[in-house]
Amino acid sequence: MLELTDVSAGYGSFQALFGVSLEVRAGESVAVIGPNGAGKTTLLRAISKLIELSAGEVTMEGRSLKRVPAHEVIAHGISQVPENRRLFPRLTVEENLKMGAFLPAARAKFLERREFVYSLFPRMQERRAQLAGTLSGGEQQMCAIGRALMSGPKLLLLDEPSAGLAPVIVQSIMQMVKRICAEGYTVLIVEQNIRQVLKVADRAYLLETGRIKSSGTSAELLASDEIRKAYLGI
Amino acid sequence: MKYLLLALLAGTPFYGIGNYPLHLVIMCLLWGYVYTSWSIMGRLGLVSFGHGAFLGIGAYSVVMLWNHFGVSPWIGAVAGVAVSAVVAVIIGLPCFRFKIVGHYFALVTLALSEVTRLVIVALRDQTGGSLGATPNTALAQGNAASLSALQFSDRIVWFYAILAFWLAGLWVWAKVDRGMTRLALEAISQEEEAAASIGINVTRSKLFVTLISAMMTSLGGVLYAQYQLYINPETVSGIGISLQMVFGVIAGGMYVMLGPTVGAVFTLLLAEGLRLALGDAFKQFPALDLAIYGLMLVLFIIYMPKGILGTAADAWHRHAPARAPARG
Amino acid sequence: MEFFDIFLLEAVLNGILLGGLLALLSLGLNLIFGVIDVVWICYAEMIMIGMYAVYALHVQQHWPLLAAMAGGIASVALLGALMHQFVIRPVLGAEPINQLLVTGGVLFFLQAAATLAFGIEFRNLGVKLPPVAIGEMSFSFPRLIAFAVAVGGVAATYLFLTRSYVGTAIRAISQDRAIMPLMGVNPGRIFVVTSALGGALAGLSACLLVLQYDIHPAIGLSFGPITFLICVLGGLGNMLGGLVAAFIFAQFISVGGYLFAIEWGYVIAFVFFIAVMFWRPQGILGGK
Numbered sequence: 001m002l003e004l005t006d007v008s009a010g011y012g013s014f015q016a017l018f019g020v021s022l023e024v025r026a027g028e029s030v031a032v033i034g035p036n037g038a039g040k041t042t043l044l045r046a047i048s049k050l051i052e053l054s055a056g057e058v059t060m061e062g063r064s065l066k067r068v069p070a071h072e073v074i075a076h077g078i079s080q081v082p083e084n085r086r087l088f089p090r091l092t093v094e095e096n097l098k099m100g101a102f103l104p105a106a107r108a109k110f111l112e113r114r115e116f117v118y119s120l121f122p123r124m125q126e127r128r129a130q131l132a133g134t135l136s137g138g139e140q141q142m143c144a145i146g147r148a149l150m151s152g153p154k155l156l157l158l159d160e161p162s163a164g165l166a167p168v169i170v171q172s173i174m175q176m177v178k179r180i181c182a183e184g185y186t187v188l189i190v191e192q193n194i195r196q197v198l199k200v201a202d203r204a205y206l207l208e209t210g211r212i213k214s215s216g217t218s219a220e221l222l223a224s225d226e227i228r229k230a231y232l233g234i
Numbered sequence: 235m236k237y238l239l240l241a242l243l244a245g246t247p248f249y250g251i252g253n254y255p256l257h258l259v260i261m262c263l264l265w266g267y268v269y270t271s272w273s274i275m276g277r278l279g280l281v282s283f284g285h286g287a288f289l290g291i292g293a294y295s296v297v298m299l300w301n302h303f304g305v306s307p308w309i310g311a312v313a314g315v316a317v318s319a320v321v322a323v324i325i326g327l328p329c330f331r332f333k334i335v336g337h338y339f340a341l342v343t344l345a346l347s348e349v350t351r352l353v354i355v356a357l358r359d360q361t362g363g364s365l366g367a368t369p370n371t372a373l374a375q376g377n378a379a380s381l382s383a384l385q386f387s388d389r390i391v392w393f394y395a396i397l398a399f400w401l402a403g404l405w406v407w408a409k410v411d412r413g414m415t416r417l418a419l420e421a422i423s424q425e426e427e428a429a430a431s432i433g434i435n436v437t438r439s440k441l442f443v444t445l446i447s448a449m450m451t452s453l454g455g456v457l458y459a460q461y462q463l464y465i466n467p468e469t470v471s472g473i474g475i476s477l478q479m480v481f482g483v484i485a486g487g488m489y490v491m492l493g494p495t496v497g498a499v500f501t502l503l504l505a506e507g508l509r510l511a512l513g514d515a516f517k518q519f520p521a522l523d524l525a526i527y528g529l530m531l532v533l534f535i536i537y538m539p540k541g542i543l544g545t546a547a548d549a550w551h552r553h554a555p556a557r558a559p560a561r562g
Numbered sequence: 563m564e565f566f567d568i569f570l571l572e573a574v575l576n577g578i579l580l581g582g583l584l585a586l587l588s589l590g591l592n593l594i595f596g597v598i599d600v601v602w603i604c605y606a607e608m609i610m611i612g613m614y615a616v617y618a619l620h621v622q623q624h625w626p627l628l629a630a631m632a633g634g635i636a637s638v639a640l641l642g643a644l645m646h647q648f649v650i651r652p653v654l655g656a657e658p659i660n661q662l663l664v665t666g667g668v669l670f671f672l673q674a675a676a677t678l679a680f681g682i683e684f685r686n687l688g689v690k691l692p693p694v695a696i697g698e699m700s701f702s703f704p705r706l707i708a709f710a711v712a713v714g715g716v717a718a719t720y721l722f723l724t725r726s727y728v729g730t731a732i733r734a735i736s737q738d739r740a741i742m743p744l745m746g747v748n749p750g751r752i753f754v755v756t757s758a759l760g761g762a763l764a765g766l767s768a769c770l771l772v773l774q775y776d777i778h779p780a781i782g783l784s785f786g787p788i789t790f791l792i793c794v795l796g797g798l799g800n801m802l803g804g805l806v807a808a809f810i811f812a813q814f815i816s817v818g819g820y821l822f823a824i825e826w827g828y829v830i831a832f833v834f835f836i837a838v839m840f841w842r843p844q845g846i847l848g849g850k
Contacts, residue, residue: 048744050740050744071742071743071747071748071749073744074744080744082741088738091733098727100745151745151746324836332843336657340601340659340662345836346836349832349833349836352828353829356829473786474783477670480663481663484663521673521678522674524671524677525670525674525678527670527674528667530667531664531670533667536652
């Protein structure tokens with residue numbers, strides 16, 4: 001479904017990604033793991049066209065995203081949950097969901113998708129008139145994921161969903177993600193918390209200093225010495 | 235080189251260019267002086283939209299005191315400058331203490347110039363309101379000049395007087411530029427906290443520069459009143475003249491010493507040029523100069539925000555980096 | 563009873579009527595600043611253009627009054643959108659002073675354009691409506707209409723901003739501009755829509771003003787600075803603050819003008835403004 005071929009990107013004179021290639025097939029859940037500063041967030045920003053590629057190509061369902069401006073990426077079925085949630089603090093939970101459904105096609109389906117989100121996250125239904133800035137960390141993450149789902153995406157991008165959250169909350173978030181995958185969504189998660197994310201993902205890529213170092217199924221990676229020594233402290 | 239040009243300039247009244255062109259040169263120097271006074275504050279990030287207030291206070295103080303109380307304009311000038319100083323402090327102190335900058339500061343100063351204009355209009359019995367005012371003449375009975383009334387019928391005298399002020403204005407600009415205060419203020423306009431942390435009293439420095447700028451501008455108002463012998467609230471106070479000042483400086487180049495003067499010349503030549511070019515048609519199309527003026531302002535800000543001289547200075551430095559030391 | 567002065571009450575009530583109108587005026591300016599972070603120094607001049615537009619359509623082209631007003635609103639909305647697209651967009655990243663100056667240039671240009679098109683004589687819509695008497699007090703009918711329409715306009719804007727998708731997007735973009743594309747929102751286009759809305763509010767204000775006052779290319783100077791001050795007083799960008807400040811300011815003008823002379827009412831209001839700046843520089847409801 002999603003294919004990155006030899007993608008290089010960066011910020012001005014600073015290059016963060018060097019010839020990254022990966023793919024996400026329909027129905028899969030794929031993780032991109034790696035340490036801080038590896039370029040994981042840059043990767044997602046490049047896919048969402050928030051930054052331009054300096055080389056390489058991103059295709060979604062066979063169509064290149066090269067000429068697609070940032071605000072049209074969502075129309076191609078790609079929806080992102082940004083790093084640090086980035087909810088609109090002075091809008092209510094429901095208004096945030098509304099913004100997720102801004103696309104004309106999504107507005108028609110607003111009510112049914114909202115019900116789906118509320119069924120996933122009942123807490124959001126309770127708090128729907130509450131200002132998003134006043135939610136707890138875990139609630140914000142739920143709201144952010146819910147907002148991204150409102151457009152009925154084919155591919156859901158998650159940028160470090162565990163960032164800044166307590167381990168218990170992280171676990172429940174990951175459960176949600178698992179349930180979303182079970183519903184049939186294709187998911188690409190970028191994460192620092194390797195142990196947690198590999199429980200959820202089918203496959204994973206290891207990204208270090210802007211380059212893919214290795215890849216494989218979650219089981220393979222969990223078993224690999226490289227990962228265990230460097231990242232799991234075993 | 236500079237002194238040669240200055241000498242040439244000083245000889246202007248004797249080139250036989252005629253009365254009206256001489257008047258234009260005087261106006262260029264006068265407004266050049268006023269714009270330079272404004273830019274002393276402006277270049278350090280303190281962009282005031284209210285200098286019309288100081289101009290108006292200077293102009294009206296002098297004329298009102300003379301007309302109603304027979305007070306010599308010399309003393310009237312001192313009074314005007316003093317009032318301007320007080321006003322500058324009243325506005326400046328809370329603004330700087332509370333770090334009011336940018337849009338807020340511009341709008342607060344705008345309020346100031348408008349209050350001034352409104353007070354002048356409201357006091358119409360004394361000031362003549364929107365119709366304006368004229369200093370009572372001291373030049374009856376064939377007197378060509380009255381020093382105590384600061385009135386001279388001979389334009390040449392005014393030329394040299396205003397030339398002197400213009401030069402003085404540039405000198406003050408240079409002093410402020412070179413002094414410790416300037417380094418402090420540049421530091422402040424970039425990073426207030428950092429400047430404060432190395433002991434620079436931010437508020438005091440800003441206030442100092444504001445005072446200088448206000449008092450100088452006020453003197454400009456005095457000169458204008460005494461030279462033109464006619465003032466009205468719209469020309470010397472209010473948002474119109476305040477905006478014009480800012481544009482003049484921006485057009486010429488705010489960060490260069492002669493920039494404001496170039497801006498004044500530019501503004502005046504534009505109005506005059508249009509008048510000449512259109513001739514009679516100008517009567518048919520009133521306010522055409524204002525339209526072009528507005529258009530130019532927009533285009534300048536978009537394409538040449540550093541102004542004529544500033545952009546030229548940039549180009550000069552790019553092509554000859556070894557010659558001119560970079561200006562901070 | 564000696565203390566109850568019916569004309570003082572009339573002044574207070576007139577102040578409320580004026581407050582409604584000033585509230586509408588401040589709304590457009592606050593909207594633009596709150597969302598796009600730009601101050602339209604030429605805001606009053608845009609209203610002036612709207613007034614001339616209504617005049618031209620109704621008096622010169624003989625359109626029915628309401629149609630002329632609709633045309634006036636539309637023309638200023640268009641003006642707002644065009645101004646953003648061609649004048650403001652290029653300087654969005656520059657310092658605030660540049661944005662102020664660029665709209666300052668538009669101010670001169672609009673004044674000049676109006677002078678060229680309509681000359682400097684005072685124009686009037688020629689609509690005569692009798693005053694409304696309540697007891698000993700008398701109120702101008704246009705002023706009552708203006709108040710009602712202004713309140714309606716504010717309410718309509720509120721509903722638009724809270725209920726519609728575009729309105730919610732306008733509020734959202736002022737809170738987090740960077741992620742708007744992720745929602746499928748083109749930030750540039752939202753800014754243009756916002757500018758059109760700000761222009762429409764200015765146009766509506768123009769319709770209300772043209773009922774009460776003569777038109778002249780320089781009338782922007784008579785209510786422009788006041789509008790800015792009200793916005794700053796309430797907290798620049800804060801729409802609710804602007805409404806509150808508008809009513810307070812209007813009271814000063816109205817009652818002050820009644821107790822002293824008209825201009826002094828304005829002077830007192832201005833002095834009040836400066837006093838508030840001393841006490842609370844970010845405005846009554848302004849945040850940091």
